[in-house]
Amino acid sequence: MSVLSLAAPLAAKETALKSSLATIFIGCVVAASASSAASEPKPMAFLPWSAEWREPPLTDRPLQIVHGIHPERASPDGMRYYTNLGLGGIVCNVAFQQYLKSEAHWKTLVEGVQACEKLGMTVWLYDEQGYPSGAAGGEVLAEDKTFEACELAFDVLRDNPFLIRPCYEFTHACNNYFASRRYINILDERAVACFLRKTHEAYRRNLERRFGRTITAFFTDEPSLMAVNLGSFPEDLRRKLKIPVVDQPDTNLLPLPRVPWAADLPRLYQERYQQDLNAQRKSLFCGDTAADRQVRRQFWQLIAELVSERYYGQIQQWCRRHKIASSGHTLAEESLLFHVPLDGNKLKALGRMDIPGLDMLTSAPEIAVYSGWMAAAMPFSAAMLQGRRRVMTEVSDHSQKITGQDPAVLNAMEATAAWQAAWGVTEFTLYYCPDDRSADDYRAYCLFVGRLNAALKPATPQPEVLLYYPIFDLWSEYRPVAEPLRIDLQSPRAQRIIHSFMRLGTALVQNQIPFVVIDHEMLAAAEIADRGKLSIGGHKYSTLVFPDSVEPPDAVGVVVRQFRQGGGSVLSDGAQTPLNSAALSAEIKPKYRLLPPSNTIVLSCFLRDGKPLLLLVNVGKQPYQGRLLVPERKTWYRLDPCTGNIGSLETDAQGGLPLPLSGYQTMILLGQ
Secondary structure, eight states: OOOOOOOOOOOOOOOOOOOOOGSSSSOOOOOOOOTTTTTOOBTTEEEEEEEEHHHHOOSSSSSESSSSOOOGGSSSHHOOOOOOTTTTEEESSSOOOTTTHHHHHHHHHHHHHHHHEEEETTEEEOOSSSTTTTSGGEEEEEOOOBBBEEEEEEEETTSOEEEEOOOOSSSSTSSSSBBOOOOOOOOOOOHHHHHHHHHOOOOHHHHHHGGGGTEEEEEOOOOOOOOOOOOOHHHHHHHHHTOOOOOOOOOOOOOOOOEEOTHHHHHHHHHSSSSTTGGGGGGGGGGGSSSHHHHHHHHHHHHHHIIIIIIIIIIHHHHHHOOOOEEEEOOOOOEEEHHHHHHHHHHHHHTTTEEEEEEEEOOOOGGGGGHHHHHHHHHHHHHTTTTTOOOOEEEEOHHHTTOOOOOOOOOHHHHHHHHHTTOOOOOOEEEOOOOOOOOHHHHHHHHHHHHHHHTTTTSSEOOOOEEEOHHHHHHOOOOOOSSOOGGGOHHHHHHHHHHHHHHHHHHHHHHTTOEEEEEEEHHHEEEEEEETTTEETTTTSSSEEEETTTOHHHHHHHHHHHHHHOEEEEOOOSSSSSHHHHHHHHHHHHEEEEEESSSSSSEEEETTTTEEEEEEEEEESEEEEEEEOSSSSSSEEEETTTTOOOOEEOTTSSEEEEEEETOOEEHHHHHH
């Protein structure tokens, strides 16, 4: 769970029993809800996966996050508690008490996983005692204190303003919801190797026979470079939540501007750029010359590569050797401002996960069309650019509960799942508390997610737009500060870039235009395909959108010129010619359009068995009544993942389909 809560309004109070949508179908209902069907419906020729739709298999259902299996649940009968709630499996770890050391706890975990195997449940392994991942519950630093996260700080009041010190106070390690505990240096490959020995190898020794079978992935949770002030928890909140302080912070330590550091950085910088980093350190903190910006860009490029290789890459390589997937999520995916200091290049880091993921702390669906899309766009884009399909979410109603609001209700949970599925999410790991709602509601939610996956997981997303991720430019502009990081403390150019990027992404979402975020490295590697398309990761894109004030490297310029010459569309935001919402829609001409327009409908396009498959979600509370213009004048089927109902639709003379959506409602349209 991120220390950065996403602010969003609370979902509406729970609605009354959901009524059948048959009255708005053109044609008869051909499949009833799985929970109310009197007899098994016959297979439908147009829906060869009708059995999975009616009763999704365990592999399509959510996984419950369980931090330590209770001994009473470590049996098939005990594990049926989860399957009876509609879940498909668990994300688990050896119990936090006597972490990694208790033979009794290891025995319980092994028995629990064996029980999951007998029931056909999926198991993921959570790789830390709480979070952020990497500490092995403190065991890594207990072995070698030099493995601690390190920073280069800048103090203008000192004769020598540069000091190298441990990176703990004022950071995420000191201010998170689990514990204040010192953290490892993810730039130090020895520290990460030690983490793998302490954690992953311990799980391998106890559970290797089930790797690649019942156990399919490792989950790493919010690792980061640490060297940035995210703000401190108020003491009353810390006491209320009973957040333990494992390592007392030094209250006399001054907050200073800082950047991440490792002992071999000067050597690596010299080898890479043939320049002395120690002689140029001041440029990391201040200076507006071209030389200053070049130092910053080179430094953060090196940092990004080390994070990718030494943390995420080491974990990925270990997992692949042992036939399981690497997964998890980073910190603060939703905030472009934090991407440089936390990861160097978040898209690059996520690209080293076999199943990249996000953290969605709120179940208020409205967030999807404002800032929430950014959290999902990052792992979705990392997967798409690598030619992969699976994306993970850790989803909860944490933000609601932490502010004293009621737990999220069923229709808000469903809409939250659906808009993330629109961003390619296939693996739903839950921090929802089953006791916060009825068992019937939990089963309904899990059935809903299972139906989304039954329809969408085998399908291929079809975005045709690329939005340029301006990390190359932000490397040059990022200025470390002593106080909690805010956008107004950054350069005017950095502010323009960030505001433009977020505004463009929001406008695309609100105009129902699916897109992928791409950085300079991936864009430079793209190939020019026939008919003015950019090809990367096995997908083709027809439009490329640039935020304001970006200056991509020369290799990107070459690709862009070739793309434009081949007939591709290149759009650029700017102060003189801003790409507002209407301009974007007019230039891109999306294949599917709403009449009347709505900024609360999330739409995504998939292809399955050569047929178009559309997911539409109303993330607003107000109903929508309109039409969806589609290029294919054909029969469409409307699938309701909430009820399981299926009805047929025909396009009208203008190529439109009737589109009534109540607040927080989801529908799937399948073209024939």
